[in-house]
Amino acid sequence: MKKVDVEICFGTTCFVMGGSHLQELENRIGKDLKDIVNIIPQNCMGLCKDEKYNQAPYVRVNGQIVDAATIEKVIDKIKREIDE
Amino acid sequence: MSNIKLTSNLNKEVLVKLIQAFESDNFPNSAHQIPFKMRPKHSDPQYRCCIHKERAAIRERVIAGLGFSVADDDQAKLLTEYAEEALKRTELSSEVLTAIDTACKGCVPVRIHVTDMCQGCVAQSCMISCKFGAIKIKNGRAVISADLCKNCGKCISACSYSAIARLRVPCEEVCPVQAISKNGLGVVEIDFERCISCGACVSGCPFGAIHERSQLVDILKAIKSDIPVVAMVAPALEGQFPESISKLATALIQAGFSHVIEAAEGADLTTAHEAAEYVERMGKGEPFMTTSCCAAYRELVTRLVPELEEYVSETPTPMHYTAEIAKERFPECITVFIGPCVAKRKEGLYDDYVDYVMSIEEMGSLFVARHIExxxxEDYKFTVDSSSEAREFAITGGVSRAVSSAALKGTEVDSFCIDGMDKKMIALLKSFAKKGGCNQGNLIEVMACQGGCVGGSSILNPPKSATKKIKDYAAKGQTISKIPEDIHA
Incomplete structure (x- = not known):
């Protein structure tokens, strides 16, 4: 099975606006997802400078942007990616 | 539990908008527009019943962000006027916290509730247990009369079905000194005679209704002026970002500060003086000494537990020493202490060397507003490197470890830490004063926040991650030398 890429932005804007919580994602994704998820910490992905996106912190799941990201939102998105 | 809640993100959003407004052509007008920009026409409410209510709460957050009291607000005054006043003021208010009326709503005055689990039993033990006659059985169910209930909770333990519950009021529960309560209208009020500015309510309220009265405008004004502005960064700052404190210092320079000093540099002086004072006091046969650098603890003693005063170290805090160094090194400068602590704001108001205090949230918002990554x-070169011990001042146990390693050879320091100052810990401290002794140690380190300053109310990084980073940084430093002979308590 192809792995799900989860890129977490740890740029300053994302980190300040709540992205610091996303450090815990690795410990929270549970056994069922652990082997199929590829967590990639990133420096600023530049999304905060683009007016068309709504709100930091940002995470990219298989290239798709999750804004105002929380651990719950990201896990939800990962699960939807797997189901597809 | 993490101290960082979604409410703090909302607050940071407001602070970012406020900084951007300050930088706009017309600050008062831009400040006035913040609630409307954040909740534009036809947008959906995010937390409340409607955008109008959310705008009202945002408006009050802006008032706090401009440094004013929301309790004194009559709701008719425009944010434009507040912004103009903030620009003009030359002095700061003596109160550092304010409660946001509109945000405070979630908790009802009556705390005891009969839940659906009530079986309408024959024993009626709840009714019998109530000394105030507040419980009646109606239609086979217990009903509590709000007028008579005194919230004593006897019925809760009396019910065999655990069907009666107490609704918690988080701010009241976390306040260690009963300085916060709901008034007759169900809105929160702070008793400033009792408040020790520990910030527990700021982290504790799930509605984010308790705010610091920010000095942001004053600091931004100073940065814009020709006077050099020195940022003094608390040891807790090392743990706040994935990057090192030296990169953080460069970011502060980019944000407009002229120089950056680690408050850990001042902490080294605190350590040396406090160690000398400890040795002297124990030599005189005193039973114990407590540390003095936690500003909330200092406030507690001054306001509410004067009997502890004689045991508190008289050594000035790292913030004080650092500000003194800054004023000497950069004559005529304006000093800004940056840390996670509400009480330091209070300490700063009393300290002649400290001009302003900025929270970590405010600093983070400044980076966001100015797109600083x-x-x-680059790495900033600090004039003086801090010691390993000073770098750990932000973690519980760090201060007493520093004093131990700086104490004279042959001195056995027996330390004991108060890790988080709740009601129980205050009672314990009082008992030491009453007995005139402490059987747990003779150097008592008091940290109002659990885990130390890394657990402060305006942190960006969870304490666990911050602690690890600080320890790594400390490991890279040099150990503090033993007390230099010219330092006496």
């Missing part, structure tokens, strides 16, 4: 910053 820490990973792209």
């Amino acid at each position: 820490l990973s792209e910053c």
Whole structure:
């Protein structure tokens, strides 16, 4: 099975606006997802400078942007990616 | 539990908008527009019943962000006027916290509730247990009369079905000194005679209704002026970003500060003086000494537990020493202490060397507003390197470890830490004063926040991650030398 890429932005804007919580994602994704998820910490992905996106912190799941990201939102998105 | 809640993100959003407004052509007008920009026409409410209510709460957050009291607000005054006043003021208010009326709503005055689990039993033990006659059985169910209930909770333990519950009021529960309560209208009020500015309510309220009265406008004004502005960064700052404190310092320079000093540099002086004072006091046969650098603890003693005063170290805090160094090193400068602590704001108001205090949230918001990216910053070269011990001042146990390693050879320091100052810990401290002794140690380190300053109310990084980073940084430093002979308590 192809792995799900989860890129977490740890740029300053994302980190300040709540992205610091996303450090815990690795410990929270549970056994069922652990082997199929590829967590990639990133420096600023530049999304905060683009007016068309709504709100930091940002995470990219298989290239798709999750804004105002929380651990719950990201896990939800990962699960939807797997189901597809 | 993490101290960082979604409410703090909302607050930071407001602070970012406020900084951007300050930088706009017309600050008062831009400040006035913040609630409307954040909740534009036809947008959906995010937390409340409607955008109008959310705008009202945002408006009050802006008032706090401009440094004013929301309790004194009559709701008719425009944010434009507040912004103009903030620009003009030359002095700061003596109160550092304010409660946001509109945000405070979630908790009802009556705390005891009969839940659906009530079986309408024959024993009626709840009714019998109530000394105030507040419980009646109606239609086979217990009903509590709000007028008579005194919230004593006897019925809760009396019910065999655990069907009666107490609704918690988080701010009241976390306040260690009963300085916060709901008034007759069900809105929160702070008793400033009792408040020790520990910030527990700021982290504790799930509605984010308790705010610091920010000095942001005053600091931004100073940065814009020709006078050099020195940022003094608390040891807790090392743990706040994935990047090092030296990159953070460069980011502060980019944000407009002229120089950056680690408060850990001042902490080294605190350590040396406090160790000398400890040795002297124990030599005189005193039973114990407590540390003095936690500003909330200092406030507690001054306001509410004067009997502890004689045991508190008289050594000045790292913030004080650092500000003194800054004023000497950079004559005529304006000093700004940056840390996670509400009580330091209070301490700063009393300290002649400290001009302003900025929270970590405010600093973070400044980076966001100015698009400053820490990973792209160079390393800053601090004039003086801090010691390993000073770097750990932000973690519980760090201060007493520093004093131990600086104490004279042959001195056995027996330390005991108060890790988080709740009601129980205050009672314990009082008992030491009453007995005139402490059987747990003779150097008592008091940290109002659990885990130390890394658990402060305006942190950006969870304490666990911050602690690890600080320890790594400390490991890279040099150990503090033993007390230099010219330092006496």
